[in-house]
Amino acid sequence: MKTAIDLLLSALFIGIATYVFFFAGATDQNARRDLVLYASLTGAYGVWRLIRVLLAKKNQEENV
8 A cells, every 4th residue: 555655656746747847838937947947856756756666665575
């Protein structure tokens, strides 16, 4: 159950980052640059959560 929730959260962060990066337009160039930065950070956090889930699953399989 915890793994499923962690995978869902990871996909959610990556999805939000993708949406902001590609579809959220800003009228101001500075605002657009900030949005790209925030999207990159959010996506990196989602990828990090995904890596942690995969490593935990691998460790769990090795300990069995």
